Amino acid sequence: MVIKHKMIFKTESPWSDANQVMLKLDTGSWRTERPVLDKEKCNYCGLCALYCPPQCMKDMSDHYEVNLAFCKGCGICAKECPKQAYTMKPEGEFTHEG
Amino acid sequence: MKAKKGKVSVMTGNVVAANAARLCRPEVVACYPITPQSEVAESLSGFVADGQLDAEIVEVEGENSAMNVCRAASMAGARVFTATSSYGLVYMYDTVLETAGFRAPVVMVNVNRETPGIHAVSSGQQDMISTRDSGWVQIIVENNQEIVDQIIMSYRLAEDFDIQLPVMMNYDGYYLSYLAEAVEMPDQADVDAFLAPLKKQPQRPRIIPGASTGCGTHGMEMGYVEARYKHWVALERAKKKVDDIDKEFGEYFGRSYGGQIEEYRMNDADIAIVASGSAAGTAKTVVDAKRAEGIKVGLVKIRLFRPFPEERLIQALKGKKAIGVIDRSICFGWKYGPMCVELKAIAPSIGSVPILSYIDGLANLDITIPHIGRVVDEVNAAAKGKAYQDVTWIPME
Amino acid sequence: MKEIRIHGRGGQGAVLAARMLASAFVAEGKYVASFPMYGFERRGAPVVAFTRVDDKPIREKTQIYNPDCLIVIDPGLLTLPTLFTGLQPGGAFILNSPRKLPKKPNENLKIGGVVNATGIAVQEIGRDIPNTCLLGAFAAATGWLKLESILACLPDYLSGDMLQRNLKSAERGYREVEVVKW
Numbered sequence: 240m241v242i243k244h245k246m247i248f249k250t251e252s253p254w255s256d257a258n259q260v261m262l263k264l265d266t267g268s269w270r271t272e273r274p275v276l277d278k279e280k281c282n283y284c285g286l287c288a289l290y291c292p293p294q295c296m297k298d299m300s301d302h303y304e305v306n307l308a309f310c311k312g313c314g315i316c317a318k319e320c321p322k323q324a325y326t327m328k329p330e331g332e333f334t335h336e337g
Numbered sequence: 338m339k340a341k342k343g344k345v346s347v348m349t350g351n352v353v354a355a356n357a358a359r360l361c362r363p364e365v366v367a368c369y370p371i372t373p374q375s376e377v378a379e380s381l382s383g384f385v386a387d388g389q390l391d392a393e394i395v396e397v398e399g400e401n402s403a404m405n406v407c408r409a410a411s412m413a414g415a416r417v418f419t420a421t422s423s424y425g426l427v428y429m430y431d432t433v434l435e436t437a438g439f440r441a442p443v444v445m446v447n448v449n450r451e452t453p454g455i456h457a458v459s460s461g462q463q464d465m466i467s468t469r470d471s472g473w474v475q476i477i478v479e480n481n482q483e484i485v486d487q488i489i490m491s492y493r494l495a496e497d498f499d500i501q502l503p504v505m506m507n508y509d510g511y512y513l514s515y516l517a518e519a520v521e522m523p524d525q526a527d528v529d530a531f532l533a534p535l536k537k538q539p540q541r542p543r544i545i546p547g548a549s550t551g552c553g554t555h556g557m558e559m560g561y562v563e564a565r566y567k568h569w570v571a572l573e574r575a576k577k578k579v580d581d582i583d584k585e586f587g588e589y590f591g592r593s594y595g596g597q598i599e600e601y602r603m604n605d606a607d608i609a610i611v612a613s614g615s616a617a618g619t620a621k622t623v624v625d626a627k628r629a630e631g632i633k634v635g636l637v638k639i640r641l642f643r644p645f646p647e648e649r650l651i652q653a654l655k656g657k658k659a660i661g662v663i664d665r666s667i668c669f670g671w672k673y674g675p676m677c678v679e680l681k682a683i684a685p686s687i688g689s690v691p692i693l694s695y696i697d698g699l700a701n702l703d704i705t706i707p708h709i710g711r712v713v714d715e716v717n718a719a720a721k722g723k724a725y726q727d728v729t730w731i732p733m734e
Numbered sequence: 735m736k737e738i739r740i741h742g743r744g745g746q747g748a749v750l751a752a753r754m755l756a757s758a759f760v761a762e763g764k765y766v767a768s769f770p771m772y773g774f775e776r777r778g779a780p781v782v783a784f785t786r787v788d789d790k791p792i793r794e795k796t797q798i799y800n801p802d803c804l805i806v807i808d809p810g811l812l813t814l815p816t817l818f819t820g821l822q823p824g825g826a827f828i829l830n831s832p833r834k835l836p837k838k839p840n841e842n843l844k845i846g847g848v849v850n851a852t853g854i855a856v857q858e859i860g861r862d863i864p865n866t867c868l869l870g871a872f873a874a875a876t877g878w879l880k881l882e883s884i885l886a887c888l889p890d891y892l893s894g895d896m897l898q899r900n901l902k903s904a905e906r907g908y909r910e911v912e913v914v915k916w
Contacts, residue, residue, distance in 0.1 A: 240726060244733045253455055269779055271743060271808060271862065329852060331809040331832055347757040512795040516769040517756040615795035622794045701771060703796040
C-alpha cells in the first residue's frame with residue numbers, strides 16, 4: 240500500500256501538543272457576534288474578565304481587551320458590565336467581502 | 338399487498354426509528370441519549386408525554402442501566418425498546434452479553450459511530466464490529482424506509498418463540514440518523530396485524546413475582562455448555578427466519594429487502610462488490626454507472642451480519658471471478674477488514690478467486706462514488722489476472 | 735439531480751433549513767435526501783448540510799463535492815477557503831449579508847442572491863435565525879422551488895406565533911433578495 244497521507248502524530252500513540260490545533264481549538268472562529276468596548280465608559284472594574292467563561296480577557300492596565308482567538312461571542316461580558324460599556328456587534332460587520 | 342398506504346412525510350432517520358418503535362407498542366423504554374442517537378431518546382419521551390405511546394419510560398443515568406432495565410423488563414415478559422451508539426454500546430457491554438445469554442428478546446437500535454480508542458464523534462461501524470460476538474442478531478440497513486420496516490421485522494424475529502434472541506439494528510450515524518428523506522410510515526393497525534402472529538405462539542418463560550424461578554444461573558459444566566449450545570443453534574435458525582419474515586413483510590406491505598442479503602444486478606455479474614449500510618446505496622449508483630461502461634459488476638448488500646449469512650453469500654458469490662469487500666471498520670489483528678475476514682472463511686465454497694479488502698468511510702470521511710468506482714476497477718483488473726493489493730486503506734492512500 | 739450545499743453555524747438553523755428544503759421539494763413531487771455534517775453539537779460550531787434533489791430515488795449517501803448551489807447562512811464563512819470547492823459551472827450562490835457582493839466570488843457562478851437575512855430575521859422573528867428568510871431567497875434566485883411550497887411546509891416544523899413570523903421572513907427573503915446574473 241502506498242501511503243500518501245502525511246502523518247499528523249509524531250508519536251506511536253496519538254499524543255498532541257496542547258498548544259497546537261488538535262487540542263487547542265480556534266473557538267473564536269465560531270463566533271457570530273463580538274463584544275466591542277467603548278473605552279470612555281469603562282472603569283476597569285474587571286467584572287467582564289471575571290465572568291468570561293473561556294477567560295479570554297486581556298488586562299491592558301486601564302481596560303480589558305477581548306482575545307478574539309477564543310472569544311465565542313456569548314455576550315456575558317456585555318450583560319454583566321455595570322457601565323454597559325460593551326456592545327455586541329454581528330460578525331458580519333467585520334467580514335471583509337471581496 | 339394487504340396493508341393500507343401509510344402516511345408519507347419527510348423525517349430524519351432517528352425520528353423514523355422512534356416512530357417505528359412506537360408503532361410496535363413497546364411497554365418499557367429505557368434510553369440514554371448519545372450523539373448521533375439523541376433524537377431517538379427525545380422523540381420517545383415526547384411520544385409518552387403526548388400520550389401517543391403507552392409505555393413506561395425509565396429514566397436512567399447511563400446506558401449500562403438502560404440495558405439492565407430493558408433486559409429485566411423483557412424477562413418479565415414486556416416488549417422493550419432502546420437505542421444507543423458507540424460509547425453507550427460499549428458502556429452496556431456486560432449486560433448486552435447477559436441479555437443475549439438470558440435470551441431476552443430486546444430490540445435495540447444502534448446508530449453506528451466510531452468506538453472509544455481515539456475520541457470521535459463520527460460515523461463508522463466499529464461499534465457494531467466490537468460487539469460481533471455478543472450473541473445478538475445484528476442487522477444493517479441502507480436508508481430511512483428500511484429503518485422503519487426493519488424495526489417492525491426485528492420484533493417479529495426477536496420475540497419469535499423459535500428464536501428468542503435480542504436484535505441490534507444498525508444504521509449509519511449522520512448519513513442516516515440525520516438524513517431527511519420521504520418515508521412511508523405504516524398504519525398502526527397494519528403493524529399490529531403484522532406482529533399479531535407472535536400472540537398465537539407459546540409464551541416464553543418470564544419472571545413472575547412470587548414464583549420460584551430464575552434464569553442465567555447454573556453456568557457450571559454441562560449447564561454452561563447446554564445454554565451456549567442452544568443459543569448457538571438459535572442463531573443458526575435465525576437466518577432462515579430473517580428470509581421468511583422479509584418475504585411475509587413484502588407480501589403484506591409491498592416492500593421487501595432480500596432478507597439476509599440483497600443481491601443487486603448479481604444474476605449475470607462477472608465480479609461483485611460487497612458493502613453494507615448507507616454505502617450500499619452509493620454503491621448501487623456506481624454499479625449502474627460501471628454497467629453502462631460495460632463492466633458486469635453486481636453488488637451484494639449484507640443486511641444480516643450476525644448470524645453471518647453464509648449460505649446466501651455462497652449462493653450469490655459462487656462463480657464470480659473476483660470480489661471486493663468494502664468495510665467501514667477495522668478488524669484488529671487481521672490484515673483485512675472485518676467483513677472481508679469473514680467472507681474469506683467461505684472462500685473454499687465460492688472458489689479460489691481474488692478477494693480484495695478495502696477499508697474506507699472511517700470517522701465521517703465518505704465512501705465516495707470515485708472510491709467505489711476505483712474498487713470496481715481494481716476488482717475487475719484482478720478478475721482478469723492483473724496483480725492486486727489484498728488490502729487497501731483508501732483514506733491512507 | 736441537483737446538489738445543494740448549505741454552510742452555517744450551530745444555532746442558525748442550517749440543519750432545519752436543509753430539512754425544510756427537503757419537505758418543500760417533496761411537496762413538489764421530487765425525491766430528496768438531505769443530511770448535515772458536524773462534530774460536537776454546540777452553538778457556533780460549523781455546520782454543513784447536504785441536500786440532493788432528483789426526479790428518481792436518491793441512493794448515494796455521501797457529502798456533496800460538486801454542488802450546483804451554495805447557501806451561506808453566516809457571512810463570516812465567506813473566508814472559508816474551501817467554500818466554493820467543487821462548485822459546478824453555472825452554479826448558484828445564496829448569501830446572507832448586509833452588504834452587496836462587490837464582485838463575482840467564483841468563476842463558476844452564474845446566479846447570485848444576496849439578502850440581509852439576519853436583518854429581516856431580527857425584524858420579523860426578533861432573533862438572528864436567518865434560515866427561513868434564506869429559503870425564500872433561494873426560491874426566488876434559483877427558481878428551483880415555488881415560494882408556496884416553502885410556505886406550505888413550514889407548519890410541519892413551526893407553529894403559532896413562531897410560524898407566522900417565519901412565514902413573513904421567508905416571504906420577505908423571496909421579495910427582497912437581490913439577484914445577480916453573471
